Amino acid sequence: MTRAVLFDVDFTLIYPGPMFQGEGYRAFCARHGVEVDAALFDRAVVSAARLLDLPEDTVYDDGIHVRYTRHIIEEMGGSGDALDAIAREIYREWAACQHFELYDDVPAVLRELHAAGIRIGLVSNSHRCLASFQSHFDLQGLISATVSSSEHGMMKPHPSIFTAALGLVGVSPAEALMVGDSVRHDVEGALQVGMHAALLHRSSAPHPREQELADKGVPVLHSLHDLPPLVRG
Numbered sequence: 001m002t003r004a005v006l007f008d009v010d011f012t013l014i015y016p017g018p019m020f021q022g023e024g025y026r027a028f029c030a031r032h033g034v035e036v037d038a039a040l041f042d043r044a045v046v047s048a049a050r051l052l053d054l055p056e057d058t059v060y061d062d063g064i065h066v067r068y069t070r071h072i073i074e075e076m077g078g079s080g081d082a083l084d085a086i087a088r089e090i091y092r093e094w095a096a097c098q099h100f101e102l103y104d105d106v107p108a109v110l111r112e113l114h115a116a117g118i119r120i121g122l123v124s125n126s127h128r129c130l131a132s133f134q135s136h137f138d139l140q141g142l143i144s145a146t147v148s149s150s151e152h153g154m155m156k157p158h159p160s161i162f163t164a165a166l167g168l169v170g171v172s173p174a175e176a177l178m179v180g181d182s183v184r185h186d187v188e189g190a191l192q193v194g195m196h197a198a199l200l201h202r203s204s205a206p207h208p209r210e211q212e213l214a215d216k217g218v219p220v221l222h223s224l225h226d227l228p229p230l231v232r233g
Helices: 022-031 038-052 062-075 083-094 106-115 130-136 159-169 183-191 210-215 224-232
Strands: 004-007 014-016 100-102 119-124 145-148 176-180 196-200
Touching (some): 004 159, 022 083, 038 062, 062 083, 106 119, 119 130, 119 159, 130 145, 145 159, 159 176, 159 183, 176 183, 176 224
Parallel strands (some): 119 145, 176 196
Antiparallel strands (some): 014 100
16 A cells, blocks of 8 residues: 655656756856857757766765766867856756746646645755745645755665655655656665655656566656556555
């Protein structure tokens, strides 16, 4: 029986607005006198992804995200002494909720789970204030507990961050389901502490690891609207 659902935040519940797309990065850089090609942004993000594939025992460090952001700028053609300052500015702004949008399916699904007596928790690798997140997106009263890696210390998929969240919602691992967009950080992290997990893949195309996940009993959801029937089941 599922008594609690823990959610990742970025790219699971919210997505970045224009400030964190190609033109936004170009504008950040332009203010520092650095020219980049906005058209190279998507490719740069794919290239930078490996910088977040870190050992399980990684302690939260803002330098990780600054290096990730700097790499994107460099792949977009940026160079010069200002890159660290630009990357740090982008990192700071990432914490501001007003630069993000809530996915359309989130409010209704969270309210449905809450009405059914399911405890809801947030587990995030970002430095965003999760109390501000709830108030900004009008989700007060729906969320029982929050854990961010910047406050906890360890980053997903380290087991301690999941264990901390489980303690706050007051359920055993077997009674909890983790939902997120990352196989490594969300799914594998949850499974190793004995939780159930579901991958949120917001695309109509099959996920490349869908069969592998199915073999482990991990469903792939294409919308959060798929979640309540899973929890009831």
